[in-house]
Amino acid sequence: MTDRTTLVCLPFAGAGASFYRPWQRVAEPLGIDVLPLQLPGRERLIDEEPYRDASAAAEGLRTDLLAALGDTPGAHRVALFGHSLGAVLAYELTRRLTATADVTVVHLFASGSPHPAEPRSAHATGLDDDAFLARVSEFAGYTDEALQDPEMRELILPTLRADVEMHESYLPADDRPLPVPVTSLRGSADTLVSRTEAEAWARTTDAGFRAVELDGGHMYLAESAPELLRILAANLDRAAEELCV
Incomplete structure (x- = not known):
């Protein structure tokens, strides 16, 4: 097995793999290879056709990941990172990968998300376009500038609706603890996911849990990638040391 870890990154609602590509340059000196996975319906x-079911999305992502990792002999060492909807997808993908030969999942990083079984109190699915976008802006804590352009809005809206429907309809099929360490991350000023809600991820694992806060709101990761990646690398190094004890 290589000493380097592949950090598999899953996007939040409406986002694509390109959000994580700038991370690759920052992560490389830290011994991490960033691998963003792309969901259909974007970029x-x-x-x-975009996914509307998280289980189907996780199956598709598993296939895509195995193809991206290739057939190099030996086990692939991977960690998963997902933000908001991406945290749910990372959780589902982790569960599938733990039963996959030649893939060793060393960590799950769940960002900006309550416990995956915790439903939202307010939904956006089914609202008209203006009300839907207003509700999504409340959820995200910001508004994508591209949605202000009518042509871009028409292009983006179907996929964004599918992502939100996938997130809001999600229920875990399996609530057994993962055999993988989990770290929950949130912005300290996040008004959408409380510290208590983020710490509830402790129930998803029997292999060790940490909760970490960084400066910023719900979308803290858009402005603090270097600090975030250093934290991820430190957690991976600590986990590797604990395995060697």
Whole structure:
């Protein structure tokens, strides 16, 4: 097994793999290879039908990941990172990967998310376009500038609706603790996910849990990638040391 870890990154609602590509340069000296996975319905997969079911998405992502890792002999060492909807997808993908030969999941990083079984009190699915976008802005804590352009809005809205529907309809099929360490991360000023809600991720694992806060709101990761990646690397190093004890 290589000493380097592949950090598999899953996007939040409406986002694509390109959000994580700037992380690759920052993470490389830390011994981490950042691998963003792309969901259909955006960027180079804009013409593909987006997922509306998290279980189906996780199965598709598993196939995509195994293809990206290739057939190099030996086990692949991976960690998963997901923010908001991405945290749910990372959780589901982790569960599938723990039963996959030649893949060793060393850590799950769940960002900006309550416990995956905790439903939202307010929903956006089914609202008209203006009300939907207003509700999504409340959820995200910001508004994507692209949605202000009518042509871009028409292009983005179907995928954003599918992502939100997938998130709001999600229920875990399996609530057994993961055999993988979990770290929950949130912005200290996040008004959407409380510290208590973030710490509830402790129930998802029997292999060790940490909760970490960084400066910023719900979308803290958009402005603090270097600090965040250093924290991820430190957690991975600590986990590796604990395995060697």
